[in-house]
Structure formats: C-alpha cells, structure tokens
Amino acid sequence: MSRAAAPIRTAIAEAVRQAASASGLGEYTSEDVLCALEVPREEKHGDLSCHIALRASKERKCAPRPLADKLSAAVAPMIAAGGALYGRVARTSVEGAGFLNFYYSEAEIVSVLAQVRAAGDAYGRPSLQSRRVLLEYVSANPTGPLTVAHGRQAALGDSLARILRHCGHRVTTEYYNNDEGVQITTLGHSLQYRLRQITGPAPEEPMPENYYQGEYLIDIARQLSQERPKATFEECRVYARDLIMTGIRKDLADFDVTFDSYYSQEELGRSGRVERTLEELRKRGVVYESEGATWLRSTDYGDDKDRVLIKSDGNYTYLTPDIAYHHHKFERGFEEIVNILGPDHHGYIARLKASQAALGHDATRIRVLIAQLVTLYEGDRQVRMSTRAGEFVTLRQVMDEVGRDAGRFFFLMRKFDAHLDFDLQLAKSQSMDNPVFYIQYAHARIESVTANYAERTGRRAPSGPVDASLLKHPLELRLLRVIGQFEDALAGAERTLEPYRLVPYLTELAQAFHRSYAENRVVTDDAALTEARMELCLCTQAVLRLGLGLLGLSAPSKM
C-alpha cells in the first residue's frame, strides 16, 4: 500500500461518496457517508458495512436492494486494478436488505501495525473539520463537597475533552462558579451559626431547615474560630465559599480533572455584562414588564413559558446572569457549546436555548448533556444522599474507597443519560468481576512479554520493519482487525459525545489480545515470527494505552 494512504475507513467513505454520485444514488457529504459506515456485528458480513442504499431507498420510496446493486457496480472499478481501493479491499458484496459489505485484503488488515507506528499518539484521528468547543461541566455551587453525581459529570466531561482534543478539536474546559447569590448567602449564615455554637453565646434557635446541615461546616467553623472567632457575616460567607471551592479544586485535581478556566459569577456581575445583555435583549424587543417584574418573551423561541429576568423585588433570577454568561461564550467565538448538567436541570434547557436564540445566536450550537443520577451500593445496601441533610457520599469518599481508576471507569462505563448503579464493593474488588482490571491487565501483560523479549534479544522492540504477513493465525488476524476498529469506535464517541463507547471497544481489544496470547506464544526460536508477534503486542499495547488515556485511566506496567 502507498505510504500516505488515508485510513481505510476514510478511503472507503470517499469511494462510496463518489460511487453514490456516479450511480445516481444521490449527492452525499463525507460526513453522511461516514455515518452510514459501521463495523458489522458478525465477521462474516465483512470488515465494514455501508447502509447508505437503505437510507436512499427511504428517501425516494423504492426497494433498497437494486440501489445497493447499482452502488456496488459503481464501487467495483475502485477495487479493481488501478482503483483507489485496489489492494486494500479484496472484495465487496451486497447482502441482506441492501448492505454493501467491504472485505479487507490481508495486506490491509496487517498494515494496521504500520499505521499505528506511523500515526503514534494521533492514531485513529478522524478527518474532521476542527471546531472551537467550550465544554462546561461540574460547575457545582461551592456550598459543599462534590458528590458522586458530580464525580460522574467530572469523569464524563474530562474524558470528553480528551476525546474531542484527540479528534483535533480546540477545546476549552470551563467551570462556572456560582460564587454569589442566595445559596452562598445561606452558606454564610450557616457557617456563622456553627461559629456561634463554638465561640458562644450559642444560638437559642435550632438551626433553620434551609441552612446547610453538613458536618463539613462544623469543621470549617472550628478552623475559622482559631483565626477569627468574631467573624462577621460577610467574613463567614467568603471564608466558607472560598475554603469549599479550594476543596473542590483539590478533589478534582486528585481525580485528575483540571479546567482551563474558572468563570466567576461574581466577576461576571462586576463586569457589567449582565446589564449589557439585558440592554441587548431590550433592544431586540423580547423583554416586557408585567406584574412589577421584567420578563423574557422566551415562548417566541420555543420555551413553554415566558421567564422572569428581574423579580419584582428588583433582584435578578438565576437565569439572568446565566444568559449573560452564555452570551459571553458565543462572544468569545466558540462554535460549539457543550454543557453537562444534572437531571434536575433538564427543564432549564429550553429556556437557556431560547434566551440565546433571542440574542441572535444559533441555539443548535448548544448541546446539553444530561448526566443521570448515580445510585450507590455497598453490596446490597443502597446509600442515599442529600446535600442539605449532610448525609451523602462525596467524590472524595469514593476515590478513597475504590481508587481513581476504578472510580472513573465505573462512572464512564454506562451511557450518561441512563441511571448508574455504582457498586462500591465491585469497583474495589481486584477480581475478574471488575472490567477495568481486565483491560489494564492486558496492558500489563504485554509489558511482561516485552521484558521476556528484551531478556532474549537485548531490545524492547523490533529494530526495523517486521514481516507482518507472518501473522496468519485467525486469532492474530482478529486482533489486527480490532486494532483497526479503533478509528470507528473513536468516531462514534466523537459524534455522539459519549465516551462510554470506548469501554466495550477496549474490552474487546483486551479480549482479542488475551485470546491470541493464549494460543500463540510470542517469544520463540523463530526470529522473524517473534519480531512480527512482538510488533503486534506493542501496537496492541499502544492502542490500549491510547484508549485508556482518553478515558483518563492509567495504563499500568505492573498490577
């Protein structure tokens, strides 16, 4: 194959696009065709399958099979001698309702080793237009420690950032810090109450129900009492807020989650942006006064109710600065705005999008991912949580309990819009019940093969190109195929913004390795075969490391 050949998936997509046009099937973009390519569930259906004829048949209401035949005929010259896919695709076939299946040549399958080597850390990067993405996530109010729900959002957002970056997008990650407002005021009162309990005279009233009840405030009060026993309310407010925020950032850092930017609501208020945004909305005629309040006519933009911007007491609602904040996201030039929110915010999406549409922005550029709740189990016992009651499980506790890798893996292993049952016992068990170890074990195992190889040869890798055609065993070919499917798994994760798609892929890759390993001894007296198998191991390891890295997991050499 040629040196600068495009990845096979891209090459096939381009061939299909041209064939579709030539055969009168229709004009499609590369993106359209890429979406119609899939790795078939069953190997007998080929290495890559295209169902674009099925889609075309739907559009023009005719039988799909003849369309697939026409497409196949148009593709035929491309796999014949001199065609773009010559030597890479051995054959195609039309099957089922109208699938066009591609069967790779053995040379192509084997060439993934060279492709992994050549691409290095960029392996699997799809050919996409790079976008400027603002990814906002966690954004927990600094009124208490992060919970497991935040942990899930943190793992999801961080992994998503890694995936989008790997795909060539320019990503800025941001944490919106609600560092002022009603909840922070309540936090200040709560701390002051706790402080008085320590320094006296103790308050006679019981602690109001809406105060934050958690024990962490008692600890903070104890600390403050050493420094400033007579702290004013304002001092309490700032002290609690800042100390909690410091703790949040520490938790995130220990979870290996960092943000490019922390965006302060307080600073947003000082900047005058909120007023300017309101002015802009007024100028656009989407604001009106009623019942002493100021309203946004959000129903004109798809919301089911108009929303209050300024309450009759003169204060802004929560929405108002948030509108200004998102306006500022657009003003900073981001082409795609991704927000990860908890399930309690789903009703908020429509009004947020409406507000941005009202400002003249393209609301379809906003993608909101709702991360569903986490239910925590300790074996059979369910652990309930509630921030106010102070009876909750923190991200910190989960990290301490099960470790960072297992924690992140469990948060990511399910798709984010489904509830997650997180079994602490399972996550911390270092047994074969635990899927994260299965994947990491494959990586570590290869490391020890490498050590064996190094002992024999004095090198950790083949010194030059290997003869990959020596890899003939069905399980080896299977492993090579799975390595080549990384591209497909990554593209799926990028398109849907679902990191969990990498989990079954990596499990499959690890499995393909373990199976091949069980049948084929790597280091033998056959020098050429040993080199080829060693290269296969090293490429497998490279993709495992890459995939684990995209999930934010370590790739250990020993376990």
Next chain:
RNA sequence: GUGCCCGUAGCUCAACUGGAUAGAGCAUCUGACUACGGAUCAGAAGGUUAGAGGUUCAACUCCUCUCGGGCACGCCA
C-alpha cells in the same frame, strides 16, 4: 395534572440513532498450561425486548394507549 429519562437473559448493561440470526460481562454448569503473569483461555445454558395496537421492505429503536420505576415542573438556585 404536565414534561423528560428508563423498562432487554437470574443480575448489571449493549445493540453504532430504523438495519442482517437482539449481544457482552457477572452469576451457574463443564473443561484447559512442566513455556512469555491463571487478574487468563475454551465450551454449555440462559429471550414473546413490560403489555396491547399502529407505521414499512425492515421496529429493542418511531407513533398511540396501558402498567411499572426515576427525575423535574417557582418572581428558588
């Protein structure tokens, strides 16, 4: 009452957004190294996709209704 998410093997979940014979892991049962890590590998069994209709070449997927679970529906944040 209204909206959103969900209901798939004994358990936890997939099924590439409408595609091919609904797949994995665990649990259960049966097997496998005198060699590179047994945290591994091979095999068996397990299903009327909650239920009932509908749409079409094709439905776990879309529409309607019913049942069951979760989360939201403020001039709260």
